[in-house]
Amino acid sequence: MAVIAKFLAILAVLALASTAQAADPDQFLDWVVTFQNLPLLDTTQRVIAINNQFPGPTIKTTTNNNLHINVTNRLDEPLLFHWNGIQQRRSSWQDGVSGTNCPILPGQSWQYNFQVKDQIGTFFYYPSINFHKAAGGYGGIQIANRVVIAVPFLPPADDFTLLAGDWQLRDYRSSRSRLDKSQGIGRPNVVLMNGKAPYIAGGSNANFEKFTVESGKIYRFRISNVGTAQSLNVRIQSHKLCVVETEGSYTAKTCVDSLDIHLGQSYSVLVTMDQSPADYYIVASTKFSSGSLNGVAILHYQNSNTAASGTIPAGPDPLDVNFSLNQALSIKWNLTTGAARPNPQGSYHYGQIPITRVIQLSSSSVTLNNQARFAINGQSYLTPDTPLKLADFYNIDGVFTRGSMRTSAVGSPVMETSVLELDYKSFVELVFVNPENEIQSWHLDGMSFWVVGFGFNETWSPSSRSKYNLVDAVSRSTTQVYPRGWTAILFSVDNVGMWNIRSQCLRRQYLGQEGYARVFNPENSTRTETWIPQNVILCGKAIGKTIPGPRMLGIDEIDL
Template sequence: MGKPVLLHSLLLSGLLLLAVLDVSLVNADDPYRFYTWTVTYGTISPLGAPQQVILINGQFPGPQLDVVTNDNLVLNLINKLDVPFLLTWNGIKQRKNSWQDGVLGTNCPIPPGSNYTYNFQPKDQIGSFTYFPSTGFHRAAGGYGAINVYQRPRIPVPYATPDGDFTLLVGDWYKTGHKALQASLDSGKSLPFPDGVLINGHSQATFSGDQGNSPATTVLLQIHAGKTYKFRVSNVGLKNTLNFRIQGHTMKLIEVEGSHVVQNMYDSLDVHVGQSVNVLVTLNQAPKDYYIVASTRFTPKKLVASGVLHYTNSKTPVSGPLPAEPSYQLHGSMEQARTYRWNLTANAARPNPQGSFHYGKITTTKTIVLSNSAPLINGKQRYAVNGVSYVNADTPLKLADYFNIPGVFSTSSLQTVPNGGAATVATSVIPTSLHDFIEVVFQNDENAMQSWHLDGYDFWVVGFGSGQWAPAKRSTYNLVDALTRHTTQVYPNSWTAILVSLDNQGMWNMRSAIWERQYLGQQFYLRVWSAVQSLANEYFIPTNALLCGKAVGKSH
């Protein structure tokens, strides 16, 4: 395995966690947290060879945001790259505030040498989320990090306070630079298979509770036998599902993207691109060192990143082979996904039971069936939704909508059911109304795993199935305790159904979380609109909003 290096994950001791939570007790109003982040290039060797990556405040991965629900985050982002840049906040709902979403349909990118100040809240949310670059193919260069949102002190969670809190950002990785990868996609080629998998920026790591500014050292919290620790695992990769496991230990699943779940035990968990899970692990094994493993799933070649879980009283190093991935494959993974259930007796970020909103008894206002495909358009590889491959406009769609600028996007190009026609390109928007309650079916007729994300929302994942979806499949939906999340997998030659309450006005990106597919067109926007323009529905345009394209010179 070679000599492991320190795993760069933020470890919160009980005292540090209390310090974070006490901030909300000092002021009766929602507190403000101020950050200044500088984005630069840097050279590091994640897979052993030097390569250019994106650093935030000199860090790879970027700084971890540890906040309390409803905190106001004021984050000044300074772009010192040679190209425009944006960050998006994966899973943060941005209530009434799509102006801060950080994607090209809502924000002008930050020019080189300039800055933009984001101002947003993780409103009524708790859980593990992430941020990453949304411009170009920057995501392949890093610039990602964790957002951990803690509950207010008076809001109970359905488990005892853990003895420690670890964040693990796992994902596949390329040795090739992001500019070369983007050029390859622009030329019409698909991405090759990745070169490795990283855990918090490393392919091998020691996970012993050490934390410092270098692999040297300062111990904030040791992992002790008999104690229970929270592990926050997020797949920040580009294209592959990863399986996470800890040698000799079981994991109790407690939370998925902000939803408390029925606390089942698992030997391993499949975490798809863009997804996050929280587990509790009790150190109840013999005092020695154990492997932590993240490896690719459903791929002919296996890529593996490994770490070491170190008991403080261990005198025995890790030995033997890495723990094998589970024997179950696609069907077994789907069965595992079906075991994820909402904990209806637990509180959410607000002090009310999560099950008080009876989603299964609400009549849907619209059904949208979305079929992904991989067409060649003008001889180049593209990806499409219902035969339409999305192209970015030079003017953010949100600005075009606000300033009534015609010709920027189309609300008629993308149909709400597959039509089987020849693939086309468009800046596609599906119009919806505020307070619609919609059913969305993701139909995957390809042999590749899919992962879909909706900005600004979470949604109930009510059904998975093989083959073709049909209205009769609704009889298989979980209309009682399906969990809410912001990203869902769709298995090869299968379908996934979700229900969404469109209670958040704005222009919201629905996209493939697999970044090659997003970059080459597997995305569109939902326009959630109301004729009543009011602060009760949506915030005004920010006074510092950047203007570009056809919005240049407009007054706001």
């Protein structure tokens, strides 16, 4: 009787699981990716477009929805898309980077299938290989709360996506070729706002970005820095930006005149239309370099007949690191609201969890084989022909060595496929160290982390922990590291898979400032990692391998 009872209980659990999965809606998107010629300033620029759009279509979805995105590659080069900040819970198979996926070849199609599990917020996607991001192909991602989860602010009148980023007028292939030859690519030429050139008062550029609003209403702007090289300061003339969310975390409402957004970062701000009806400048200025570039869009009050004119509003000194650092410290986690789940964010007391491992990752410029490269702890990443995830699944030798990534800056420069081994369910303190004079921006796929401390013009030491915010630091997936300084993060290793750790500066990543973290569960359970996709593309040393059939949740894997 006990065996029968257990069997019936298992059937009930499976039925409930099936019902839960069926209750999560499916969204199907079809993308055709092509090159298009875009008039930009005084030239024509070749850009990567999706369904004839640049930027690509905004993905609007809801927590736990299942996305099915069929990508047809009409370029003449292999292609992958990455979903910046989407955690791909239990499934790094869908992450869309060189370490997890074989590329979609020209003329071929491939469908990404993933769930935005337990996430809300503002993110973006972009093409992740072959220096393609320098040619566009990016778009916004909006993940709304489920209706049963409260949002800590009233519904806005509208929800706008603003993708701002530096841009070079040189064709991306030329820049890529120059980097391969250890030649410089120079600074960006312009800042684009949703793929459009800056508004110029009284000028000839009619193709600028414009947002139309109504007096007295509040609007949500989801702003992402989708550039390749530089941090931005964003501001709206005569209007406050009230920060309420960043990369899936609600923040305590913080109102500022301007907001620093570093490479790869995303924020939501609320803006109240409390000024006289007119047109106002929206400005994104490059930071931490002399001779700032300004992207300019227009905030247009409905029925306004007053064009924006005169000098654009000044931002903070672009070289003032302390302004940026102090602003970052002022943005706090909202402890009393839920995010994707109803329990308050502050119910997770990250600062009280024992740290099981401490890691330092230091950036550097190196020369290897007479080529200028970038590195992490002296290791410049060498991209193999076989994705690490496939090599790991099929136990293919000669692709990478587990635990090969150095965890401190000790050792001579070397070019290799470096992989960090992380224990599942461990809790890690990771310190990004920047001994260089340019600001850095780092990203971790698969997991969010708490940014607990910054240092500028100082060396990290154990005593630096006295400055950590262990109560209400923001949880996110991309963080800045100031020149000659450090940034400390804490994170729970709660997502099994192969996860990219990278510089968000495109040239640095392309030339080796990245690596991977392998998170493995020795139980080999589909509770913690999905099975290999049946449509997986095989390449490199995995060509000819048999794709095993679907694996169902085993009876031994069900918690009763």
